[in-house]
Amino acid sequence: MAAIFFYLFAGLTLGSAALVVANRNTVNGALCLLLSLVGLAGLFVLLDAYLLAFVLLLVYAGAVVALFLFIIMLLDTQPAARKPFKPLTLAAAGLGGALLVMGVLSFLTRARLALAGPAETAVPSLKAYAERLFTTYLLPVQVVGFLLLGAMLGVVVLSKKLDSAEKAR
Amino acid sequence: MPYVVERTPLTFAERTYLPQILGGLKTTWKHLFSPKVTLEYPEERPTIPPGYRGVPTLVKDPNGREKCVSCQLCEFVCPPKAIRITPGAIPADAPTANVEKAPQAFDIDMLRCIYCGLCQEVCPEEAIFLQNQYSLSGYSRGDLVNHKDRLYELGGTLPDLHFKWDKKRAAEQAGRAQH
Amino acid sequence: MVEFWTSLPLFVQMLIKGLAVIGVIFPIAGASSMAERKVAAWIQNRPGPNRAIPFWFRWVPVIGPFLQRLGIFHLMSDGLKMLFKEDPLPGHVNKVYFILAPIVAVTLAFTTVAVVPFGAYLNRGGQVVPLMLANVDVGILAVFAVASLGVYALILAGWSANSKYPFLGSIRASAQLISYELSLTISVLPVFLWINIPGGDGTLSLARVVEFQSRAGFWGGLWFVFLMPVSALVFLVALFAETNRLPFDMAEGEPDLVGGFHTEYGAFKWALFFVAEYSHMLVGSAVFTLLFLGGWNPLPWISLAQFAGWLGLEGSPILVGTISIVIFLGKVLGVIFLFMWVRWTVPRFRYDQIMKLGWSGLLPLVIGNLIVYALAIALIQK
Numbered sequence: 001m002a003a004i005f006f007y008l009f010a011g012l013t014l015g016s017a018a019l020v021v022a023n024r025n026t027v028n029g030a031l032c033l034l035l036s037l038v039g040l041a042g043l044f045v046l047l048d049a050y051l052l053a054f055v056l057l058l059v060y061a062g063a064v065v066a067l068f069l070f071i072i073m074l075l076d077t078q079p080a081a082r083k084p085f086k087p088l089t090l091a092a093a094g095l096g097g098a099l100l101v102m103g104v105l106s107f108l109t110r111a112r113l114a115l116a117g118p119a120e121t122a123v124p125s126l127k128a129y130a131e132r133l134f135t136t137y138l139l140p141v142q143v144v145g146f147l148l149l150g151a152m153l154g155v156v157v158l159s160k161k162l163d164s165a166e167k168a169r
Numbered sequence: 170m171p172y173v174v175e176r177t178p179l180t181f182a183e184r185t186y187l188p189q190i191l192g193g194l195k196t197t198w199k200h201l202f203s204p205k206v207t208l209e210y211p212e213e214r215p216t217i218p219p220g221y222r223g224v225p226t227l228v229k230d231p232n233g234r235e236k237c238v239s240c241q242l243c244e245f246v247c248p249p250k251a252i253r254i255t256p257g258a259i260p261a262d263a264p265t266a267n268v269e270k271a272p273q274a275f276d277i278d279m280l281r282c283i284y285c286g287l288c289q290e291v292c293p294e295e296a297i298f299l300q301n302q303y304s305l306s307g308y309s310r311g312d313l314v315n316h317k318d319r320l321y322e323l324g325g326t327l328p329d330l331h332f333k334w335d336k337k338r339a340a341e342q343a344g345r346a347q348h
Numbered sequence: 349m350v351e352f353w354t355s356l357p358l359f360v361q362m363l364i365k366g367l368a369v370i371g372v373i374f375p376i377a378g379a380s381s382m383a384e385r386k387v388a389a390w391i392q393n394r395p396g397p398n399r400a401i402p403f404w405f406r407w408v409p410v411i412g413p414f415l416q417r418l419g420i421f422h423l424m425s426d427g428l429k430m431l432f433k434e435d436p437l438p439g440h441v442n443k444v445y446f447i448l449a450p451i452v453a454v455t456l457a458f459t460t461v462a463v464v465p466f467g468a469y470l471n472r473g474g475q476v477v478p479l480m481l482a483n484v485d486v487g488i489l490a491v492f493a494v495a496s497l498g499v500y501a502l503i504l505a506g507w508s509a510n511s512k513y514p515f516l517g518s519i520r521a522s523a524q525l526i527s528y529e530l531s532l533t534i535s536v537l538p539v540f541l542w543i544n545i546p547g548g549d550g551t552l553s554l555a556r557v558v559e560f561q562s563r564a565g566f567w568g569g570l571w572f573v574f575l576m577p578v579s580a581l582v583f584l585v586a587l588f589a590e591t592n593r594l595p596f597d598m599a600e601g602e603p604d605l606v607g608g609f610h611t612e613y614g615a616f617k618w619a620l621f622f623v624a625e626y627s628h629m630l631v632g633s634a635v636f637t638l639l640f641l642g643g644w645n646p647l648p649w650i651s652l653a654q655f656a657g658w659l660g661l662e663g664s665p666i667l668v669g670t671i672s673i674v675i676f677l678g679k680v681l682g683v684i685f686l687f688m689w690v691r692w693t694v695p696r697f698r699y700d701q702i703m704k705l706g707w708s709g710l711l712p713l714v715i716g717n718l719i720v721y722a723l724a725i726a727l728i729q730k
Contacts, residue, residue, distance in 0.1 A: 027507060031445075031504075034500065050486050050490070051486050051489065053493075054486050054489045054490050054492075054493040055489070055493070057493035057494070057496070057497060058489065058492055058493040058496050061493075061496070061497055062492075062493060062496025062497055062499070062529070063496065063526055063529065066496075066499050066500065066503065066522055066525075066526055067526065069500075069503050069507075069522070070503075070519065070522050070523065070526075073503075073507060073515070073518075073519055074519065125549055125550060126486070126549075126550035126551065126552065127549055127550035130550060
């Protein structure tokens with residue numbers, strides 16, 4: 001039973017993730033991303049990680065993709081004609097891809113995965129999550145938080161009409 | 170005289186909206202239990218005010234004589250041309266033979282009638298009245314043309330102050346020129 | 349009975365639970381729509397719908413006319429009308445998403461119902477056991493997560509209709525839902541800070557919140573609406589916004605947007621949107637009742653266990669369960685009445701006022717409230 005659901009959700013996640021990239025229509029792409037996230041949440045539920053599943057739904061599916069769709073609708077983008085890649089784009093894509101491959105490879109070779117059957121650990125409780133988040137992984141959380149803050153400030157600066165720009169007009 | 174309304178800045182309580190919303194809720198709560206004002210139509214009927222202009226009808230005088238003499242003034246004055254009269258003679262042996270004419274057919278097309286009341290205004294015989302009838306329905310266009318018998322049925326009998334034709338006949342019989 | 353239930357295959361159990369949700373929520377949603385019309389009428393000094401009656405019911409002496417005056421049969425005729433009238437599918441819509449949108453709306457709305465406890469009974473040990481369909485540990489988070497997906501129904505409906513009024517409606521609605529979700533989520537945090545006492549296992553369960561409102565003593569029996577009035581108020585206001593009810597019904601906005609996101613919809617698909625809206629209201633009211641109005645406790649300082657003790661019903665779990673469900677439903681219906689009462693009292697906000705209220709009114713208020721309560725709770729529970 002669980003195996004069937006696993007393959008179902010895994011197929012959903014991967015298939016719709018592929019469709020996100022392949023789709024020319026941006027709204028379809030965003031909705032495929034949503035479907036992919038729902039499949040991922042399903043996988044978490046199969047692992048009894050309800051908290052992760054619902055946080056994923058709440059934050060990514062409920063807010064982030066909704067914002068994506070919101071922006072797509074506001075911009076009303078037409079399916080663009082395929083442009084030739086710029087060298088810089090190609091370089092960035094190559095670098096990103098290489099990083100991803102390296103990450104996966106290092107995970108596969110260096111991580112100690114319990115491949116022999118399900119682990120005998122109990123389902124981590126809410127409290128355990130919270131403790132990890134505020135002790136062991138406090139630094140990454142803070143770093144990500146600052147990254148987001150920086151991005152937000154950047155958006156504020158970019159979108160805010162400054163006085164000098166007003167006067168120049 | 171123009172004057173300037175002072176716009177005082179909203180107080181903190183007003184800016185939270187809450188006191189206003191609570192006041193509104195109080196008002197609507199009162200209305201929730203106040204007596205209802207709806208007139209539930211088919212069971213309850215509205216009171217018709219005097220001077221109401223309903224469906225035009227033909228009336229008879231208290232003696233049962235049809236008052237219309239088919240002069241066709243209403244037909245001519247009717248703005249939407251809703252009235253159609255076919256004049257006919259009164260038989261010579263009838264007691265009201267001195268009236269000479271009565272409508273043979275009198276149709277009012279209620280799909281055209283605009284309830285202006287000009288027919289009532291113009292009628293020299295006080296034979297056509299816009300009365301209290303306000304509800305009118307039918308299944309076909311034909312149903313909504315009121316024929317003569319229907320018009321008399323709706324109109325009934327109204328009191329008469331003059332009995333003009335009786336007086337005329339009496340004057341004729343007495344040899345007077347005028348009644 | 350319990351043995352028979354657990355002996356059924358899991359699939360059948362799930363099916364029965366799902367059908368139970370549909371069988372309960374659909375009539376309640378329909379009844380709410382009827383109640384909405386009646387409350388609107390009474391507030392506007394009208395009698396409201398009171399005509400329809402099946403011919404075979406006319407002879408019932410007192411009850412027949414009473415139910416007719418109450419408009420009960422309009423409910424049935426309205427539902428049947430929605431089922432049997434032509435279901436239009438305009439030519440200019442994106443058909444897949446157009447049909448998907450109401451299905452998404454109603455599915456998500458029904459899913460949230462499953463994780464809300466709606467009553468409790470006393471087991472043999474005298475402990476209060478909550479009644480709920482799916483006993484998910486994360487409780488409130490599951491409600492919020494699934495409810496937050498509800499915005500997609502609006503977005504899909506508005507976008508697929510391929511026409512400007514639905515589009516504007518869904519743009520406004522999605523911005524509004526995302527904005528008020530923040531205040532909604534933060535406003536309940538003090539409650540969960542308070543119930544997660546040091547030493548206990550961390551929980552987000554709604555049943556635990558009710559348990560904390562039914563303890564002994566002055567502070568224990570106090571409902572959280574008195575303990576945390578600001579949280580309760582902000583939660584209620586955000587709930588109005590999240591369920592798209594007046595004064596926040598930007599999604600529909602009849603005066604300026606015809607019908608908002610459902611302008612192009614008709615018949616049963618339209619009815620599904622309304623069932624979804626009313627079941628959102630129902631779940632929202634249920635969560636509000638659980639969090640702030642003491643759940644299935646009859647009165648402040650009187651818990652369900654005490655109440656059952658006075659009536660001498662400790663031994664009969666089914667009776668206690670029924671009483672608790674009645675109490676709980678009564679409170680939920682009270683909150684739903686509040687929704688309707690406010691709807692016919694307060695005019696609609698302008699869009700910029702909604703955004704201003706959400707971002708620079710409620711959000712700072714609720715963050716300040718969280719800080720104050722966090723400090724206070726840290727001091728009290730040290």
